[in-house]
Amino acid sequence: MTAVEHGRAGAALAWRRAALVGLGFGAGALHLAAVGVLLMLHQRWIVIDTLSLGQATVLLLAGGAGAMAARDADARLARGALAGLCATLPLALLSLAMDAVTLQPIFIVLTPDLQAMLTLGMPPLLAAPALLLVGVAAGLLGAALRAIPALSRALLPGAIAVLIAGVFQELIQLMLQQYEGPVGEARDFVYTWEGLTQQGAVTVFVVVTLIAQLAGRAARGRVAAMEPARRRQIWAGIALAAIVILPAAAGSYIGQVLMLVGLYILMGIGLNLEVGLAGLLDLGFVAFFAVGAYSTALLTADAPNALMHLSYWAAMPISVLLAVCVGVLFGLPVLGVRGDYLAVATMGLGEIVRVIVLSDFGAPLLGGAQGVLHIPKPQIGSYTLSSPVALFYLTLVAAAIAAFIAWRLENSRLGRAWMALRDDEDVAQALGINLVRSKLLAYGLGAAFAGLAGSIFATMLSSVYPSSFQLLISINVLALIIVGGMGSLPGVVLGSVVLIGLPELLREFGEYRYLFYGAVLVVMMRLRPEGLWPSDVRQRELHAGDETAALDAGADLLPARE
Amino acid sequence: MSGAQLARSQPRISVGRVSPVDIVLWSLRILVLFVVFAGTIGAIVKDRYTAAQWFDFVMFGLTIGAIYAQIALGYTMVYGVLRLINFAHGDIVMCGAFAGYFVASPLDRSGFLTDHPVIGMAAILAVAVATSTGIALLTERIAYRPFRRVAGSGPLIAAIGVSFFLEQTFRGMFGSSVKSYPAPAWQRSTFEVWGFNVPRIDVLVIGLAIVFMAGLYLIVQRTKMGTAMRAVAEDAEAAALMGIDVNKVVVFTFVLGGAMAGIAGVFYAFVYKQVYFFMGFTPGIKAFGAAVLGGIGSIPGAMIGGVFLGLVESVGPSLFLDGLGIPAPYQLRDLIAFTLLIMVLIFRPNGIFGERMAKQRA
Incomplete structure (x- = not known):
């Protein structure tokens, strides 16, 4: 030829x-x-x-x-x-x-x-x-x-700004609602009650393009000179500040959305210990969440089937403790089950919990399909944390504590034992790692965070129903740690914001959320298995993997990829 | 490594010392055995059910078991060839049931299904099989093939994604409501054998399932493609060296599994008389349990495992739980199936028929 x-x-x-x-x-x-x-x-x-x-x-x-x-x-x-x-x-x-x-x-x-x-x-x-x-x-x-990179640099920032301004118009308008004067006039120029006007779109586009051009020239050199790690820190700082300040500024709707995000961050941190660090793919995770929620409900609620009427602050630690116990009990029988079988076995355990809660067998205690009602809100002194914003800050504090614990655990002896276990169980055991202890601790600690999330969830809704605790929750949490990056703490936050927060803001999107999650799981596993914000260890591993894979490819006899 | 083996490999100080894990696993065994025996004795003593009722339980168990067996075949074949738990297989079943519904419903309304039951059923099954097979092939091509050589939990997570994607796609396209499957009069009728009433639909499902499964067994055992499939299941690399086109074999496996799932979907919908987008999940998980029970990778094992699971979950509530005085035991039917699944995964991950796949799995 x-x-x-x-x-x-x-x-x-x-x-x-x-x-x-x-x-x-x-x-x-x-x-x-x-x-x-x-x-x-x-x-x-x-x-x-x-x-x-x-x-x-x-x-x-x-x-x-x-x-x-x-x-x-x-x-x-x-x-x-x-x-x-x-x-x-x-x-x-x-x-x-x-x-x-x-x-x-x-x-x-x-x-x-x-x-x-x-x-x-x-x-x-x-x-x-x-x-x-x-x-x-x-x-x-x-x-x-x-x-033509120059063209995209010129057009994209403005286009993206218009997109954001248009799609999230309800939210932005809600936030700007309280302002009068020049801000109010600008708002009225850009928006009407039903959305972004044509003149508004043009204005936003022109303004953002100009800013991007001016700022871009000034900042590009400096940003490029920064180390990736440093750049990431700055982004994380901005995101954190936004998360802390936004609900107070933007009102209860945002508070509610962020509260949900916070709960998922908590659960994500928990599951991340199990899946990301210890490599135990747990699909029955929702059971721990349910235990936390039901314990809080039964200990505090003003309902006929409640066991006690404790205050929320007394019930919360008990709920977490119970979740830990269930986590350990849950982990004990499946200690020897490995890999994919573990995923199915834990899912079966989670389903068993659900079936029992729903049945007449568990109904006298758990309330069957009606659940438990009238759960009081937590109180500090005489102040009741009843608004979504107040509850959000409670979640935020809990998530911060959880993140701190998880961060310390990651680099601890136990965390390294988990990672060894994830990479190769047999080798880990040969190196003297106590498999039983490490695995049970992974289940127990993971369950603790989920139990805490469940406890807050119960008081947020004031009631618990079995229908809130479906397998879908486990899949949600799994999806968010996969999108964020397995084993990566900032990844959990990013994953929760992207997968829980965004669909919640586009309210009508809710129905199609799981469609999107399903696609995300496949696409992420295929294109970016390390996640959007990978942990350093994992990225190194995957890179090393690429090199060996490239070497293997030459000797590859199976026509697996065409 | 099975649970028992792992427990045994825990550090021991002296011979005969028992670790806490052993105690837990043994108490789990004893608890389940206690429920089974005490419940059975309780049921016999109480004598609440008539012989006709027991016959109904067994008949239903065999019917639903035949369906589980067909679904389990899909899991076991794909696992044998790819070492992948095709988590979305239950949803392939759902796809078949839906496709069958859109044929059965107009046929029933026009009276065709009553007048020409054989042609009608053949049409329903053909459309269901075509749809299920097509979707199974699509999932293989788009979602599973890129993961062919990836180790770890990636492929399983992708399969979970596929499962949700399929469910939600069907929900979006056809709505989230439960649609009732047509049930023409001949399906609902029964006939008498030795004084017992036998529902016609049960006989149809069991009979056709036996025919189809026998056909599948012959294909796998006697044809060239079936031989290639078994070779790949045994050792994919050696098979490739022998000139077997592994991609073709994988496609063929998904065709067989998808076809079985389509048939099973229609049967499942006829038995429970309804279709909805989430219907594939539970039978899917149970059938996976059945496949493991029979020894994953083993075709006869999947058939026997499926029937066994169907029988246990149908007879179990009245035999084990009612005997213990548990209220409304029928609600706990899934509990029995899931417990069986977990017990198998913990104690006999190699299945009850042998150890052949054990080494390859770990």
Whole structure:
């Protein structure tokens, strides 16, 4: 084969790859449309009467496909356009199909509303090509942004700012509500009650672009000169300050959301000890959370099946202690179960707890499906922590203590024993690590944090029901430590904010949260198994792994990857 | 290493010394044995159920057990070939049940299912099998293949992700409500054998399950592809060196498992008369337990394990729990199944039929 032919074959391959990338994104868009996410996002304006979040999603998918396809040096724009075209093709076909047959009796979200969104009210035969054209344009733009860094530097900050200002408009308006004077006037200029206005969007874009240009020139050199670790510390500091100050400034809704985030941080820290450090994949984690919640409920509630009427502060340590006991009891039988089997066994244990709570067998004590009601709020002196903001600060203090303990544990003898155990149980035992003790401590301490979270959860809701303690909670916690980075404390915080906080802010998103989690688990495991904010140890391990994998690849006989 | 072995390998000072872990594990064994024996004696003494009722329990156990067996086959084959717990397999079952529903429901409304039961059932099963197989292949291609050579918990976590993704996709597309499966009159009717009433649907499910499982067994034992599958299960690298296309074998395994899951999904929906997006989870976990019980990787083991699990969970509540005076024992049916699952994972992770897979798993 001559070099020219070789080049031609390579080019053909690149074109095919661009089309496939586009079709992949297109399949994603089609999936979003079929499950109803697209229509749900379409209900939310970014810029009133101009661009909805749903439309922006389609544009982002096409643009993303364009950017992905434009990775080779030549014909970047054309390949980007092709990928953009392919990314909108499935949706265009869907709109044609919906015009021809009524699919709604089977697929409940393929409604006329969705059709209207896809066609913008145009006749379908005209709308489908129009959609494809939009796809081509978005693909071109995506490719251009990737190909020309200066262009993306100029456009992206403003675009992202508009996106944030539009998507979180309720929240921002709520925060700005209290201000009068110039701030109030600026607010009224940019927003109306239903969202970002067109003039507002332009203003935000221009202002942020200008700031980014000016500040970018000044700061880029300095930021780049900083060490990654230092940069991270600064980000962590900013995030921490925001978490501490925001609820007090922004009111009870944000307080509630952050409180939930805080509870998940607590649980995340607990599960992180088990999964991240000790390598014990525990899917029955929700059981500890339930024990904490039910103990607090039964010890404090003003209900007929309550055992005692202690104050919250007396009940909380008892609940944590009980959770530790359950954790150890839970860990004892599965001490010898390893790896994937452990995950299934712990999940079975968690399900057993749920079945017992729900049954008539446990009902006299636990209240069956009705649960336990009238749990009092904690009191400090005569002040009752009843508002979500006050409870948030309680959670924050608890999370801070938990984080401190976890941080000290990580570098302790026990923490190193856990890591040895995670890497190789047999070797760890041979080195003299007491497997039984270390494992039980991992379960017990993990359970303690979950129990604490459960205890706060019970007083937050004032009632506990078995339906609050489903396997889904375990999966939530697992997902957040995987997104954040296994074994990494800041990762837990980041994971909770991203996976618990963001969906909570986009309230209508709640229904689709688990869809998103499922996808996140697969994607993270595939693209970034160390998480968004990996612990140093884990990153080193995975890097070392890459090198050996590269060496192995040469001798690789199994056609596992093609 | 099994639990007992680990417990035995704890440091000991003198021969015969018992570690605390041993005590816990032994008390767990004794507790379960106590529940089984005391409950059985209690049930016999109380004599609350008639022979016809016991017959119903057994019949239901065999039916549901045949379904578990079919699901367990999917777990065991995939595990044999890939060493992966296909956590989403239960949801593949759900996909089949849903696909069957969208055929069965219009067929039932038009009266076709009553007039031509054989063609109707064949159509329902065909669509369910096609859907389940298709989705099983998609999950393999998109989610599992990239993890083919990854060690650790990554593949399992990805499989959990796939499971949630499938559930929520179906929930989004078809709604979160419980849809009732059509039950034409011939399905609900019974016939008499030696004075016992036998539901027709049970006989249909058990009979067809036997036929399909026998077919699967023949495919795995007699065909070239089946032989290749067993070779890969034995030693993937050696099989690849012998010229076996491992990717093809994996795809074939998912086809077989997906087809079985589709059939099982339709049967499960016919027995419980409803479909919803989360329906695959519980039978999935139970069937995994059945696969481990029979020795994971072993096809006959999965069949026997499934039937055994079905029988225990159907007869168990009235036999073990009612005898102990526990109220509403039927609610604790899942408790029995999950306890069995955990006991197997703790005490017999190699299954009751042998040790073949033990070394490869650890």
